[in-house]
Amino acid sequence: MSLATTQELLRSAASRGLGIGAFNVITLEYAEAIVSGAEQAGSPVILQLSENATRFHHGNMAPIAAAMREIAVSATVPVSLHLDHVEDQEILYRSADAGFSSIMFDAGSLPYQDNVEATRKAAGWAHARGLSIEAELGYVGGKDTQVSNAHSPGIRTDPGQAAEFVTATEVDALAVAVGSSHAMTARTALLDAELIRELRAAVPVPLVLHGSSGVSEENLAHAVECGIVKVNVGTILSIAYTSTVRSVLARQPSLNDPRQYLSEARDEIAAVVANFIALISGSP
Known part of the structure; x- marks a missing residue:
């Protein structure tokens, strides 16, 4: 199947009131597992x-991006490639040649007006090359560059400011701060459902939830009902991967063939992905 674009997938999901999963790739096994779970x-x-x-990957995205692309075009379901949390402009400028159809430009830690200016410039660059762009407004906790946590006063995304930001920057999707946090290992995040509804009413582009690994299944499904479209998932995949490897090696401490423990880890990620997708996209 030919590569889809992220913009196509977001528009399709939004038009049907569904979510679409965006899963983080670290190694080849992650990409294989994510597509397997989607299938x-x-x-x-x-x-x-x-x-x-x-x-x-030593700052060289080309090899892993090429592998992601080959896995995507061999899939039996539509798959797009997205470059996430880009702060380094050099990496931004390499995204088009690497085959990504979308980028998330992350200037969310900057003061508001600086965020607007930096994001508007990045959006102009991306659109000129046929890429769609996601940005962040508000502060999603759990990133090294941020001292605030997800529940600190004044860090959640304001609907009026969000509408102004999207108009000023012309971004195609907006990551919002509604109570989730990056890198959570327990699913205890408390999302503000009413704020999500207000943002959905105010903002004309798809809303993105970062830090979804820390959100319970019930709250995640409700967030999609309230207006979240793109659901970013990362940490829970690594938990599944590493815990499976530990389990296999504990059972077989003399094992030295990585194919045996990596294949089980890959299968476990695929199962997690399939469950997430069923939860947010209405799959059976």
Whole structure:
């Protein structure tokens, strides 16, 4: 199947009142597992690579991006490629050649007007090259560059300011701060459902939830009902991956063939992905 664009997938999901999963890729096994899970669920999916993951690959996104693309075009469901949490402009400028159809430009830690100016410039660059762009307004907790947590006063996204921001920057999707936090290992985040509804009414582009690994299944499904479209998932995949590897090696401490423990870890990620997709997209 040919590559989809993130914009196509977001518009399709939004028009049907559904969510679409955007899952973080770190290694080849993650990409294989994510697409396998999407195929099991029979739903489209977004493969996303973060700036941090790019740094893990020695700053060279090309090999892992090429692998993601090959896996995507071989899939039986629509798949798009997205570059997430880009702060480094050099990485931003390499995104088009690497095959991504969308980027998330992250200037959310800057003062509001600086965020607007930086994001508007990035959006102009992206649109000129046929890419769609996501930005962040408000502060989603759990990132090294931010001292505020998800429940600190004044850090959640204001609907009026969000509408103004989207108009000023011309972004295609907006990540909002509604109570979730990055890198949570327990699903205890408390989302503000009423704020999500207000943002959905105020903002003309799809809303994005970061830090979804820390949100319970019930609250995540409700967030989509209230207006979240793109659901970013990362930490829970790594928990599934590493816990499975530990379990296999605990059972077989003399095992030295990585294919045996990596295949089980890959299968576990696929199961997590299929469950997330069923939860947010209405799959059976």
